[in-house]
Amino acid sequence: MINEEELYEVREHVEELLDGHEVLQLESLDLDGLEVEPGEYTAVYAEFLWAQLGREKQDKFLKQLxxxxxKDVLLVLMGEDYVDGESFPVARTDQHGNTYEFQKDDDGNRFEVMKNYPSDSWLRKRIGIAAREIKVLRSEYYWVVTARLK
Structure with a gap:
């Protein structure tokens, strides 16, 4: 579920946060093949990826990043909030606390998607493993977290 107007506003806010930084924009959460040198970037940005990263893998991901x-690199993550009546209903929760939704493709075929909706306290706890100065901004449809890697 995308609210285009609010998404535009949140992306403008993210652009302001990243202004003046050398930004590494993550397109995937698989960091094994990522070849960067420490100090090459002053900020890392990931949009809509955190929801699909299993809770059991989040600590490892942050440490690897x-x-x-x-250290001292600005981390900016953006994700979707669960909006009652508009988001796909959560179909199940696994043993790690990951939640899943059923969605349909263009042909009407139903498939399951991991879609975690983290609380502010969960974000602070997880991200606090590898970062400091954690701030969470929420709008109705989206959240943005900023932090400095330790």
Missing amino acids: REKVG
Whole structure:
């Protein structure tokens, strides 16, 4: 579910946060093949990826990211909030606390998608493993978290 007007506003806010930075924009959460040198980037940005990263993999991801890009790098993550009546209903929760939704493709075929909707406290707890100065901004449809990698 995308609210275009609010998405535009949130992306403008993210652009302001990243202004003046050398930004590594993550297109995937698989960091194994990511070849960067510490100090090469001053900020890392990922949009809509956190929801699909299993809770059991989040600590490892953050530690690996910190090792790849170095300390004091600005981390900016953006994700979707669950909006009652508009988001796909959560179909199930696994043993790690990951939630899943059923969605349909263009042909009407139903498939399951991991879609975690983290609370502010969950974001602070997880991201606090590898970062400091954690701030969470929420709008009706989206959240943005900023932090400095330790």
